[in-house]
Amino acid sequence: MCRVIKDLQLSIGVVRPFSPSGSVLDKLVEWRRLRRLFAINARLTEMFLPFIKARPSPCDNGGRRPYVDSLVDLRIPSNEDEHTATANSDDVDCGRRALRDDEIVNLIKEFLGAGTGTVAVCLEWALAHLVDRPEVQRRLRREVDAEAAAVSRAGAGMPYLHAVVLETLRMHPPLPVLPRHVQSDAAAGVLGLSASDLYVNFAVADIGRDGRTWTNPDEFQPERLLAGGEADGVGPLPGPKGIRMMPFGAGHRFCPGVGMAMVNIKCFLAALVREFDWAPPSAGGGVDLTELDGFFKVMKTPLSARATPRNQGD
Ligand code: HEM
Secondary structure: OHHHHHHHHHHHOOOOOOOOOOOHHHHHHHHHHHHHHHHHHHHHHHHHHHHHHOOOOOOOOOOOOOHHHHHHHOEEEOOHHHHHHOOOHHHEEOOEEEOOHHHHHHHHHHHHHHHHHHHHHHHHHHHHHHHHOHHHHHHHHHHHHHOOOOOOOOOOOOHHHHHHHHHHHHHOOOOOEEEEEOOOHHHHHOOOOOHHHOEEEEEHHHHHOOOOOOOOOOOOOHHHHOOOOOOOOOOOOOEOOEOOOOOOOOHHHOOOOHHHHHHHHHHHHHHHHHHEEEEOOOOOOOOOOOEEEOOOEEEOOOOOOEEEEOOOOO
């Protein structure tokens, strides 16, 4: 299953600007890419459905419900066509219907894909910068060591840890491009188009490296996000004053996993820095910070580092 999810992520490839034009070759490449995606999608559906159908009956787990149960119990507004299309009429109640199997599978795929790869990619970039900049690693370790319960408290009250994670997300947002379909004719009219024609790709990665709003945007400087720094107050989601970075998107489709992601990344990073000293694999060796844009913005050369176990307080 892991392999098929990875195949899906890799084959989505770079999100390209929507263009109705393009050469025959471009269209052929695009068509083959889509065909491959649909095949992987069908394979994932075949794998997930038996697990969903065979899930154990709901049990009382201290008020917490598995995600799959909440999807199965969810009722959404249905239209007339869906009334007739839904296989089981018991599933339609007062204009609301249960999710179809394909909808449930798609939501689970999105949840698994969105919540794992992004966090792993962000951790790899953060560690790469810590290996590259030992003084940043030392400062972070001092904060982690000073806060004995850091890991269990999910990094609360650890401003430098927060800044290191945010700076990583500014420079390497795991999802570098966010596509949107423009819904308003007023907005599309500015370009002489109708809304149905207009797709916009927001270059999230470029926003975080905009030299007009960031000093030395290509340098890893977590200090800029601390109190009194140039980006004091900038958080994982854009605030009302403007958008300086948006690794978790913006607007009503922003990432619903933002809180969980920040906690996961901070916990992992704090534990990794507390338990190990991180250095390049060989003395004098550097870290290649070249990016590769795929579905995720990954390291072109995966991080290779020497991790030496340390005693607390080293
Ligand atoms: C570093 C970690 C993460 C990053 C950078 C990230 C980023 C994003 C971005 C940019 C979007 C699209 C937002 C938009 O279109 O405006 C998104 C959507 C989403 N994310 Fe995350 N995410 C992360 C972790 C997670 C986690 C941990 C979960 C859940 C456990 C999650 C669940 C989702 C879901 C379900 C969506 C789709 C929301 C929708 O379609 O309305 N993400 N994420």
